[in-house]
Amino acid sequence: MKPAFPSAASAAPAGGSIGPVPRHVAIIMDGNGRWAKARRLPRVAGHRQGIEAVRRTIRAAGDLGIEALTLYAFSSENWRRPAAEIADLMGLLRHYIKSELNELAREGVRLRIIGDYRKLEPDLVRMLDDAVERTANNTRLTLAIALNYGAQDELLRAARRLMREARAGEVDPDTLDDAAFEARLDTVGLPRLDLLIRTSGEQRLSNFLLWQAAYAELIFTDTLWPDFDREHLVAAIETFGQRERRYGGL
Template identity: 65%
Template sequence: MEGGSPHADGGGAPQHVAIIMDGNGRWAARRGLPRVAGHRAGAEAVRKVLRAAVKNGVQVLTLYAFSSENWRRPEEEVSDLKGLLGFYLERELDELAREGVRLELIGDPTPFGEGLVKRLKSAVERTAANDRLTLVVALNYGSRAEIAGAARRLAQAASAGELDPAMIDESDLAKELHTAQWPELDLLIRTSGEKRLSNFLLWQAAYAELVFVDTLWPDFDEAGFEAALGEFAARQRRFGGR
């Protein structure tokens, strides 16, 4: 991938951290609140973790905000999630700009509607010059679809005579992924006690360190993030070589 190769051997801070933000619904249910209350609390957790990522020198933070499978949820909940995303953009954009955070998107946000897509693109453009941290938000994202799309583009290039099919290797496919411009994924965190990837960054996670925590996402904070970084630093990364 263009962002580099595996770089850490333990003991250092990760360049690229991804988080599956799980547990909003259970957090709300335990309090007798509607699910949207959990999503709102989860948005507050994003703010805390973003601050911790900046503080600890993380270069890229990728958040699984809305999967391609989330459309199966009740229409009311999907509508609430879209509204919350718009609200978050309005409220947090100035702070992102002040903190030097660049916003990027992966996935296909077009089903969210023209109005929200326009605001998302505007936010990406407004923060484009920032270089302290890149915040990548995965919206309507699915890793299998991403990999299939990458393979399709390579097949089209080969069919057009632009590529020798026999010469296609892993690096060629990696360059076609949504994340090609950023460093390799070092650490993937999932909250809420679930231990699966849920179709998130499947290719990118091949040699990432995985940390699963029991904390529900709205309760995940700076201390929880730094504890995950500490676990990463304590591990010996071998990349299959020894």
Template identity: 65%
Template sequence: MIPLKASPELVPVGGADTLPRHVAIIMDGNGRWAKARRLPRVAGHRRGVEAVRRIVRKAGEIGLEVLTLYAFSSENWRRPMEEVSDLMGLLRHFIRADLNEIAGAGVRIRVIGDYRAFQDDLVKLIDDAIARTAANTGMTLVIALNYGSHNEIARATRALAERARAGEIDPASITAEAITGELDTADIPPVDLLIRTSGERRLSNFLLWQAAYAELLFTDTLWPDFGEAELVEALDDFSRRERRFGGL
């Protein structure tokens, strides 16, 4: 496990040439942050939203091409309904409060997962945010909502199977690239760096296909405490790794 330390420089050491194209983050530790302070879990989630703001701004300033955040998994429905309701409320607030800044910074919003399972008003907010930023040419901010990688891969392979049954494609032509083309992230580059906060060392059904060759970084820092310096430290660590993709 790599203990991230705050760096006095908030610019990656190697510069733009060493940046990953796609960074994905499992934002974990909101509940533990709140528990350590004897606060309700929603207080941790609120501080987590503040961390999202910091990281999105910094990622855009640095010049990341894609940042994906695991905001709500398909398994999160198992949490108490009060907590799920709080999370949905925070998502509404984030969109309403931050969309102008995000859109003004040239960020393009994408969503992966079945967010249409949410309440109608929230679905409309998400749809409007996607549409409003669709023509932006800056960083792509991908938000995983009601997302699970197993389900995504199953949907992709089912779509290819249906096309094969209809005679549109030859089953023998189904390759890894064909599956990639059916995923929610079809036009997004694969994950180069996957970060998980809070000390857990699991992928938790997140971008399993897309992260096949990703560098993994696990930090004990709880998500509400993850800031600009921690992001830069993670990017610096990435720049020092040698990626061979199975070669020499």
């Protein structure tokens, strides 16, 4: 039996304070395939172990007092992967929702989906919509899962929406500001992104949260995603706390 989420009463991190905790953390979960290859296992084994890392990270985020956790689960570019691997990933997603939804709801985790996820299989879309509805009133942690997500696509969709609204006379382009644009993004309502982590040693954003990451702290770790755990998250938060964030000022 996998361990349960910590209760809300245990939100303070064990061992004392780790310094300022970011309100919103996003993670590019990279390295499942390399983890499996190093062990001479099929890639799906790496993805399965990656699900365990997701569980650990959600538990740790709730325990540490993070308000929002955004995970890059399936990008709009991932459709270029072999059909068998895509089928494995979607099967794992179905399994995750079925096996974890009750616990997410019980432990106060609110689920959000970002990206053009309605292009997934209809049964999976229904499962996701149901999970979002069931957890909508939870407040302990918001878990945003990026599915069929690409930041450039997100920006284009927001721009197209604004153009339609401008043509209809609902928006004055001359008064458009950052807040109005952000209100058309998938992440509307989430706290400003403070910290973005990428595992596996790669040092690029890979079309993830390009607008939101404008002033986020970026941390790249060589740890492969299936090996990521609470200690890695704490280390990233400690590094975040040592950064001086000036937002362009002095």
